[in-house]
Amino acid sequence: MLAELKGLNEECGVFGIWGHPDAAKITYYGLHSLQHRGQEGAGIVVSNGGRLQVLKGEGLVTEVFNEGKIEKLHGKSAIGHVRYATAGGGGIENVQPFLFNSQNGSLALAHNGNIVNANALKHQLEAQGSIFQTSSDTEVLAHLIKRSGYLSLNDQLKNALTMLKGAYAFLLMTETEMMVALDPNGLRPLSIGQIGDAYCVASETCAFDIIGAEFVRDVMPGELIVIDDRGLHSEPFTLSTSSAICTMEYVYFSRPDSNIHGINVHTARKSMGKQLAMEAQIDADVVTGVPDSSISAAIGYAELAGIPYELGLIKNRYVGRTFIQPSQSLREQGVKMKLAPVRGVVEGKRVIMVDDSIVRGTTSRRIVTMLREAGAKEVHVCISSPPMKNPCFYGIDTSTHEELIASKHSVEEIREIIGADSLTFLSVEGMLKAIGRPQDGNQCGQCLACFTGNYPTEIYPDTVLPHEKELVR
Structure with a gap:
């Protein structure tokens, strides 16, 4: 991850x-x-x-x-x-x-x-x-x-x-x-x-x-x-x-071998990748996933699209935690230390890069650049969740709109910022269908607040930063 x-x-x-x-x-x-x-x-x-x-x-x-x-x-x-x-x-x-x-x-x-x-x-x-x-x-x-x-x-x-x-x-x-x-x-x-x-x-x-x-x-x-x-x-x-399990548990947080309410996380992520392939319809030579949480979705994408899945990005598992710093310059350096492209896989290829989410856009931009530097002819970014436009107040450290790139920019603007040839997010409807949680009347049984802005509980004034209050409903 x-x-x-x-x-x-x-x-x-x-x-x-x-x-x-x-x-x-x-x-x-x-x-x-x-x-x-x-x-x-x-x-x-x-x-x-x-x-x-x-x-x-x-x-x-x-x-x-x-x-x-x-x-x-x-x-x-x-x-x-x-x-x-x-x-x-x-x-x-x-x-x-x-x-x-x-x-x-x-x-x-x-x-x-x-x-x-x-x-x-x-x-x-x-x-x-x-x-x-x-x-x-x-x-x-x-x-x-x-x-x-x-x-x-x-x-x-x-x-x-x-x-x-x-x-x-x-x-x-x-x-x-x-x-x-x-x-x-x-x-x-x-x-x-x-x-x-x-x-x-x-x-x-x-x-x-x-x-x-x-x-x-x-x-x-x-x-x-x-x-x-x-x-x-x-x-x-x-x-x-009223059941409202955090959707990001399926998308990103939980381990692939965990089951949440009877649904295996790997299976859900693979289904999200398949649904994403149906929605994206991109012609390419190879599909790769960003290790580790996006691998399941990338496999599903490749399987449905009929495009070979390859290990286009390698994760360095021996990097110490000391390099992780909040500044953007060191965060970008951290991406270089954490990930490396496989030139033999991506060189001269039209690459579909599957990831689970985009938060600030910093990591996505750096990975796209790395793939191009490794010789990728095209880089198409496909995200196995909808745009995260709203902060979470339930235990995920995205507490302001300012740190979420999708709250300030359109999909096309994000594509330009990260330097991709195309950018596709999975739809909310497609994500729910892929996860397969049983419907409870009109309720999906999941919290979608970071995607839709509809919070399952009251958000108290002192929880929200002053300049954010008018943005949270």
């Missing part, structure tokens, strides 16, 4: 397991399989039934943990987290899971998503005496729980969840139970698995495959699940639900 180069990043991934003697090791492997969802920090909290123990740090899973450290995490239950910072800054204090201690026991908390009314809630809580230890929106839930007037943690949590707006997949753990909650729109994926007698929870089903767990089911929107030594118990914390 070129997330760090394109400026398109998912916030994080969560994993939890209850009732396994190697809980810490299992969680380590689960987090490793979710590493693509966040590379800035990782953490694990383990429960031995009497106390909670935390280990976390900045960096990749393999950098934060080693065998010696994992061996010191004793317990049969654990939750873990990999982080990419969108809400809250960097720093070890913002690395999850968070661990809170009180006279009534301890609480560990991990979160994937973004709470759009977090700032408003923080102002209210601070006025009531709360002191926040992090800049993360996740911490809000812990304060709402402690300030609830209910006696049981179950009731405290249900009351707190009804006050949150936005995208959230929560894992909570105490000495005696693990709690799982998904927002009423189910914006982020979350699934339940089982390995022996132990239950596990993960942002993606690919985590179950690596640990040898069996997929049980997806967590439903507005659902609260409690897992303890007696088993798994489920109840809704709200009846006001």
Whole structure:
């Protein structure tokens, strides 16, 4: 994936397991399989039934943990987290899971998503005496729980969840139970698995495959699940639900071997490539994909169009993360270090370059240039999703229209900017058809806000930058 180069990043991934003697090791492997969802920090909290123990740090899973450290995490239950910072800054204090201690026991908390009314809630809580230890929106839930007037943690949590707006997949753990909650729109994926007698929870089903767990089911929107030594118990914390899974999970974020609501991600992406080929109708000699997330779509495009698929771009998998900087000049240099064209494949050829999305246009422009420098006669760019014209407030770091090239320019203008011979985006209708999510009345069951501007939740004023407010509806 070129997330760090394109400026398109998912916030994080969560994993939890209850009732396994190697809980810490299992969680380590689960987090490793979710590493693509966040590379800035990782953490694990383990429960031995009497106390909670935390280990976390900045960096990749393999950098934060080693065998010696994992061996010191004793317990049969654990939750873990990999982080990419969108809400809250960097720093070890913002690395999850968070661990809170009180006279009534301890609480560990991990979160994937973004709470759009977090700032408003923080102002209210601070006025009531709360002191926040992090800049993360996740911490809000812990304060709402402690300030609830209910006696049981179950009731405290249900009351707190009804006050949150936005995208959230929560894992909570105490000495005696693990709690799982998904927002009423189910914006982020979350699934339940089982390995022996132990239950596990993960942002993606690919985590179950690596640990040898069996997929049980997806967590439903507005659902609260409690897992303890007696088993798994489920109840809704709200009846006001409407499924709106993030479409970009299918297009870009999730691993190809994951299944989201019964749909394999690779299969969906391949179908998007086929649909794109039907809509584009381009005469060319070779099809290539931008590694890694676009390969499935490129294969589908080539298969439908009857044009050979070739490895026209090679990804350097040994580039360190230190070169990734926010400035445009270094971002362009990063593309050169990350990707290289295969001259023997593209020289003298009319090339169709399939990619999953265009955010700023920087990466696309540089790749087109590289292909031309390698001798490509023509470069046709085909994108397996519609133009991203609107910011996301649910955990993807595109929070302003200014950083989205499609919000300011037409398709033809973008084509000129990136230097392609042609530019084709997949239509919204074609994308939905390719993914194949079942229709729920007039609802497609997916969030299309970044493409259409229609948000499934209210977007709170303090979530939107002042100059953006008139653009968000």
